[in-house]
Structure formats: structure tokens, C-alpha cells
Amino acid sequence: MTVRAVEPKPMRYIAVAAAVVIAVALPWIAPNQFYIHLATIGCLNLMLVLGLAIIARAGQLSMGHGGFALIGGYVSALLSMRGWPGLLTVFVAGLVAAVIAAGLGWIILRLRGVYFVLVAFAFGQIAVLLALDMNSVTGGANGLVGVPPISIFGHVLLTKPQFYPLALGCALATLLFTWGLYRSRLGAMMAATAENHRLTESSGIDTHLVQVIAFTIGSGIAGFAGALSTHYLQFISPDSYTFWESVSYLTMLVVGGRDGVLGSVIGVLVLTPLPELLRVTEGLQHIIYGAMLVLCLMFVPNGLASLAQTWRARRRVVKTGTAVVAEEAP
Amino acid sequence: MSMLEVANLRRSFGGLVAVRDISFRVNEGDFLGLIGPNGAGKTTLFNLITGVLKPSAGSVRFLDQDISGQKANKTVRQGLSRTFQAATIYPEATVIENAIRGTFVSSRTGFWGGFFPSKWRAEAEEKAFQVLELFGLTRRVGLKARELAYGEQRRLGVAIALASDPKLLMLDEPVAGLNPEEAAELASVLRRVKTERGVTMVMVEHHMRTVMGLCNRIVVLDHGTLIAEGTPAEIVANPLVIEAYLGKEAVDA
Numbered sequence: 001m002t003v004r005a006v007e008p009k010p011m012r013y014i015a016v017a018a019a020v021v022i023a024v025a026l027p028w029i030a031p032n033q034f035y036i037h038l039a040t041i042g043c044l045n046l047m048l049v050l051g052l053a054i055i056a057r058a059g060q061l062s063m064g065h066g067g068f069a070l071i072g073g074y075v076s077a078l079l080s081m082r083g084w085p086g087l088l089t090v091f092v093a094g095l096v097a098a099v100i101a102a103g104l105g106w107i108i109l110r111l112r113g114v115y116f117v118l119v120a121f122a123f124g125q126i127a128v129l130l131a132l133d134m135n136s137v138t139g140g141a142n143g144l145v146g147v148p149p150i151s152i153f154g155h156v157l158l159t160k161p162q163f164y165p166l167a168l169g170c171a172l173a174t175l176l177f178t179w180g181l182y183r184s185r186l187g188a189m190m191a192a193t194a195e196n197h198r199l200t201e202s203s204g205i206d207t208h209l210v211q212v213i214a215f216t217i218g219s220g221i222a223g224f225a226g227a228l229s230t231h232y233l234q235f236i237s238p239d240s241y242t243f244w245e246s247v248s249y250l251t252m253l254v255v256g257g258r259d260g261v262l263g264s265v266i267g268v269l270v271l272t273p274l275p276e277l278l279r280v281t282e283g284l285q286h287i288i289y290g291a292m293l294v295l296c297l298m299f300v301p302n303g304l305a306s307l308a309q310t311w312r313a314r315r316r317v318v319k320t321g322t323a324v325v326a327e328e329a330p
Numbered sequence: 331m332s333m334l335e336v337a338n339l340r341r342s343f344g345g346l347v348a349v350r351d352i353s354f355r356v357n358e359g360d361f362l363g364l365i366g367p368n369g370a371g372k373t374t375l376f377n378l379i380t381g382v383l384k385p386s387a388g389s390v391r392f393l394d395q396d397i398s399g400q401k402a403n404k405t406v407r408q409g410l411s412r413t414f415q416a417a418t419i420y421p422e423a424t425v426i427e428n429a430i431r432g433t434f435v436s437s438r439t440g441f442w443g444g445f446f447p448s449k450w451r452a453e454a455e456e457k458a459f460q461v462l463e464l465f466g467l468t469r470r471v472g473l474k475a476r477e478l479a480y481g482e483q484r485r486l487g488v489a490i491a492l493a494s495d496p497k498l499l500m501l502d503e504p505v506a507g508l509n510p511e512e513a514a515e516l517a518s519v520l521r522r523v524k525t526e527r528g529v530t531m532v533m534v535e536h537h538m539r540t541v542m543g544l545c546n547r548i549v550v551l552d553h554g555t556l557i558a559e560g561t562p563a564e565i566v567a568n569p570l571v572i573e574a575y576l577g578k579e580a581v582d583a
Contacts, residue, residue: 185434185450192431195420202380202414204406204435204494 023168027161036160042272043164043171044229049252049264050178051221056258057182058214059194060109061117064124065222065249066241068097071127072223073230073240074138077147080231086150090227097223098216105215109208112197124246131238143237150231163232170228174221179261181217190214255296257303266304333358333498333530334379334410339388339398341378348374350554351388356498361524362532363545363562367574371554372534373415376502380412381405392498407435411496415503418487421476425467428475428486429458432493458493464526465489465519481512485519492523499523501533505540513537517544542566550574 022029023039030036048069055062072093079089108119131138138144149158150166157163181187192200193207201207230236248271256267274292278285300306334356341349349371356362364372377383379390381402390398397405406412420428433454462468465485470478475486488504504520505513517540523529535541541548541562548565550558552574558565565571 183451185454188427188431189434191423192420192434195422198382199414199418199420199490200431201402202406202412203432203490204403206401206403 020172023172024165027164033160036164038273038276040160040164040167040232042268043167044225044232045249045252045272046171046264046268047174047225047228048222048249049256049268050174050261051218051225052249052253053218053258053261053264054178054181054190054221055214055218056253057187057194058190058211059197060112060120060211060215061250062120062215062218063117063243063246063250064120064122064127065219066243066245067124067127068101068219068222069226069229069245070131070236070238070241071100072097072226073236074131074144075223076227077144077230077236078137080148081144081146086148086231087152090150090224090231093227094220094224097226098220101219102212102216105212105219109211109215121243121246124241124243128238128242138238141238143235143240145235147230147234147236149234150228157231167228167232170224174225175261175265178264182260186210186213251293253303255293255303257305259302259305259309262308263303263305270304332356333360333393334532335391336375336379337389337391339375339378339385339390341374341383341386348554349378349385352551352554352556353388354549354556354559356530356532358530359528360530360532360547361545363541363548364532364534364551365536365538365541365548365565366551369553370551370574372551373502374554375551376412376500376534380410380500406494406496409495409497410500411491411494411498412500413487413491413502413504415506419475419483419490421474423475424471425462425473425475425478425486426455426458426471429462429489429493430454432461432490433457434494436493436495461489461493464492464523466515481508481516484508484512485516488516488520492527492529496529498530498532501531501535503534503536505535505537513540516540520544 026039027036030039048065051068052062052065055065072090075096076086076089076093079092080086084092104123108116111119131143132141134140149156149163151157152166155162157166182191189200189205189210192203193205193210197207200210226241230240252267252271253264254267255271256265257263274289275285278288281288296304302309332355336355337353339349339352340347352371352375364375366372374383378385378398381397381400381404384399388398389396392405392408392410395408397408397410420431423431430451436457459468459471462471465488467478467482467486467489470482475483478486484504484507488499488501491499491501501520505516508516520531520533521544524531533541533545545562548558548560548562549556550565550568550571557570557574558568560568
């Protein structure tokens with residue numbers, strides 16, 4: 001007897017392939033550069049949201065996520081302004097953010113629930129304040145202007161259509177990594193830790209270590225994405241990643257859904273362009289945005305991605321239901 | 331050979347001494363019952379042995395290694411697994427996923443080998459399935475654990491603990507809240523696990539019929555103190571035990 005029904009899912013592969021094709025072809029089909037800009041921001045947001053999703057997978061909520069993006073942005077900006085190649089500094093930025101997260105996580109991940117949320121929030125605030133106060137290094141409130149763009153083999157990624165493929169590639173790589181992580185043993189340990197940490201501990205797993213690893217990976221991704229964004233905009237300031245950015249990543253994650261990678265993608269796809277689409281309503285946009293969030297949380301508390309899962313589960317119940325009836329019939 | 335050796339174990343919470351200088355041993359092949367009235371310190375003793383709580387004094391030795399105050403996850407890796415009274419399952423995960431999560435320790439795939447999904451999963455699934463078969467849960471593998479009947483949830487809790495291939499399994503009130511038929515069924519499963527897998531067991535339980543039917547030795551606690559130790563027959567006849575459960579007049583009568 002097989003434990004899981006191994007059925008091919010051609011529809012899912014086709015859907016994924018189609019989405020990737022559309023994303024790749026975007027520069028040719030977009031009516032103007034603004035759409036490419038929006039798509040680039042979406043790619044960067046997706047990486048940040050996936051980083052947050054990985055931490056949430058292990059059962060913790062990081063309200064200081066923007067702080068790691070800010071650190072990554074400044075590290076990469078400062079190094080590249082001293083002549084380091086941008087392609088190297090974005091990885092250094094991710095590494096620095098990851099190392100800080102590992103150290104901080106080792107200490108504060110003993111806290112659970114609301115206490116961790118508060119400490120992570122404080123960390124995000126401290127990162128912003130440091131960026132403001134360390135005038136000589138960070139340029140204070142003015143930030144750093146003229147961050148050099150990334151160049152790959154001599155091609156300088158200066159314009160929007162030039163940068164977009166890099167952002168898309170990084171976002172897809174992060175997506176693939178997260179998907180693999182969720183299916184790995186470590187991913188299973190993370191999910192188990194989130195659901196019942198005492199029982200997981202009694203299954204021989206060091207739940208503290210699992211959470212530190214998740215926090216390190218997720219925050220490292222945030223640092224990397226923050227660095228990419230800094231080179232894209234050629235600018236970073238303490239206002240680039242404040243508490244409100246952390247909140248918006250969390251909103252995308254919750255509205256999209258926390259169960260798989262699909263939720264993060266949907267959350268980013270819906271919420272990145274939404275403020276722009278609502279701009280035509282002139283002045284009402286914040287009210288409509290807020291109302292849509294409240295409605296989402298009320299009616300699809302597990303995220304928009306859960307709609308697809310509910311539908312699939314319903315089909316499965318119908319199928320197994322008939323199977324059981326057939327089996328038990330004389 | 332003694333598998334678990336508890337020596338002068340003590341734990342106090344502020345002024346309250348919940349476990350007072352308890353010493354006993356569990357031999358290989360034992361099915362030891364740990365009984366006592368409510369508040370006797372049974373669960374505290376359990377938590378001290380399995381590393382959920384740190385002892386104030388005394389020592390716990392498992393397979394000739396000192397494990398007192400050691401973190402729970404390390405103790406499990408040495409072969410001492412336990413169940414909980416409540417919250418013994420992952421309610422939102424499927425039954426097979428629940429059992430798979432129990433196999434994390436016993437799996438032969440290393441930590442990094444776990445990054446290749448097909449490799450670790452097939453192995454873990456097979457092992458999980460074997461354990462579920464033992465507990466009669468194979469027809470439920472696709473359901474979420476919270477969708478199971480209460481009795482099945484309790485069985486799943488024991489299955490998760492057993493999936494780690496322990497040498498010593500400690501059960502905290504496994505039949506609590508079960509009806510007589512379910513209790514008898516779980517007892518027979520435990521007996522089978524014991525003979526088939528050679529797992530030594532310790533059980534905290536109030537259900538006397540289960541304890542008397544399964545255990546070869548019994549330890550009785552009252553107010554944090556060990557008041558009696560012996561075979562079921564000796565324990566039933568022990569006046570101290572009767573006094574602890576029924577009061578002094580019952581002994582005099």
C-alpha cells in the first residue's frame with residue numbers, strides 16, 4: 001500500500017511554467033517602464049516575504065525584518081562605494097545580515113510568542129536609529145546617494161529593463177530554495193517546531209537550534225534583498241526599511257497565506273500593485289486598502305492561497321468518500 | 331541490568347517540595363507502573379527524568395550515563411522517549427506526518443542528507459507506517475490528527491513517541507479519558523510493543539486495571555515521597571498504599 005497517492009499534477013506544472021514565461025516576457029509585453037519597475041519591486045518584495053515566511057514556518061514572527069534589509073542595504077552600499085564589485089557586495093550583505101541574525105537569534109529565540117515579536121520589533125527600530133545617528137558612516141537622515149549599480153561581466157544594470165532580469169532571477173532562486181527547504185527534513189522540523197515545540201523537543205529535535213537556523217536563513221535573505229534594492233534605486237536611507245515595511249511584508253504573508261510558497265507569491269502579486277491601482281480613487285486609497293485587508297482576514301484567515309487548498313481538499317474528500325463507500329459495500 | 335537509575339532525586343518549587351529524595355531503578359525488560367494519588371509528584375518526576383525540568387538535587391542515570399538536568403532533545407537521542415498527558419500530537423498535520431515527525435531521531439539520513447526530499451521522506455514514511463500499523467491507524471494516514479477520535483489521538487501520541495525507536499518509553503497517563511474498551515485495546519497494543527520490540531516501559535497511570543494488568547513492578551508515590559515498591563500483588567496488600575489512597579480509617583477497619 002502506498003502512503004501517499006502519487007498522481008502526476010500536469011496542471012500545476014503548466015501553471016508554474018506559464019507564470020514564469022509571463023514574468024520573463026514582461027519587459028516585451030509591458031506598455032511602459034512603470035510596469036517593469038513595479039515588477040522589479042514585486043520581485044524584491046517576494047524575496048523579503050519568503051524570508052519572513054521561512055521564519056514564520058519555524059513558528060516565530062519577526063517584526064524586525066526590515067532592519068535586516070536595512071543592514072544589508074547599507075553594507076552593500078558602503079562596500080560598493082569603496083570600489084567593491086556590486087555583484088559581490090550583495091552576497092556579503094546577505095551574509096552579514098545572516099551572521100547578525102544568528103547571534104541575535106541565539107539570544108532572543110528563547111523567547112516565544114509576543115515577547116519575541118517585541119524584541120524583534122525593537123531590533124528593527126534600533127537599526128533605523130543607528131542608521132540615523134552614525135552620520136559619518138551612513139550619511140544620517142540624508143542616506144547614501146549615488147550607490148553604484150550592479151554590473152555583470154561589464155554590463156552595467158542601470159535601466160529598469162536591465163535590472164529586472166537580475167531581480168527576477170534572484171526571486172525565482174529564492175522561491176525554489178524555499179520550496180526545497182519546506183520539503184526537506186529541516187523544513188519538516190521547522191513545521192513541527194511551530195506546531196508543538198514541546199512534542200518536537202521530545203522527538204529529539206533541538207527546537208531552539210531549528211528556530212535559530214530559520215531566523216538566520218530568513219534574515220539573510222532579507223539582507224540580500226535589501227542590498228539588491230539599494231543598487232537598483234542607487235539610494236538608501238533610514239526611511240528605506242522602517243517598521244512599516246516590516247508590517248507590509250507581514251501583511252503580504254498573511255493575506256497570501258503562510259502554508260506554502262504559493263501564499264507568498266499571491267500576497268506579493270496582490271499587494272504590490274494594489275496601492276498604485278487604488279491611486280485613481282484619490283484620497284480613498286488608504287481606506288479601501290485597509291478595508292480590503294480586514295475583509296481578507298475575516299473571510300480568508302488562512303490567506304488567499306488557502307482558497308485553492310480548500311477547493312482541492314473538497315475534491316479529495318469527494319473522491320475518497322466514494323472510494324470508502326465502494327470498499328465497504330458488500 | 332538496570333536501565334534507568336534515579337538516586338535521591340529532589341525538586342522544589344519555592345517552598346513546596348514536589349519530589350522528595352526519590353530513588354528507584356528500572357531494569358531492562360521492566361514494565362514499571364508509577365502510581366499515586368493526585369498531586370503525588372508523578373508528572374514532576376517524569377519531567378525531571380526526561381529533562382523537561384531540572385532537578386534541585388540528586389541524579390538520573392540512563393544506560394550508565396548521567397542525564398540529570400540534560401535537555402530533553404538530547405535524552406531522546408540516547409533512547410529515552412516519552413509521551414505527554416495533553417498536547418501529544420500535531421493537530422493540524424496529517425496522521426502520517428505526525429508519525430514522520432516522531433522518526434526524526436531514528437532516521438539514518440544525516441542532517442544535510444535531509445535536504446534531498448525524496449531520500450529522507452521515503453525512509454521516514456516507511457518507518458512511520460510500520461509504527462502506525464502497530465497502533466491500527468493505517469486507515470487514517472491521510473486525515474488530519476485533529477479529525478481523529480479521541481482514543482485514536484491518544485494512540486497516535488504513543489505512536490509518535492515509539493517512532494523514535496526508544497529503548498525506554500515513558501508514558502504519562504496513556505489511557506486517561508479512554509472508555510474501558512479503548513483502554514483495553516491500548517493496553518494490548520502496549521503489551522505487543524513490549525514483546526515485539528523489546529521496549530522497556532514506565533507508565534504513570536490512575537487506571538488500576540491497566541496498571542495491574544500490564545506492569546511487573548509498581549512504584550507508589552505520595553506527597554512527593556516514595557512509599558512503596560514491589561510487584562502488583564505486594565502493592566495491593568501494602569497498608570501504606572491503601573492508607574494513601576483511602577485514608578487511615580480504611581486501614582484500621
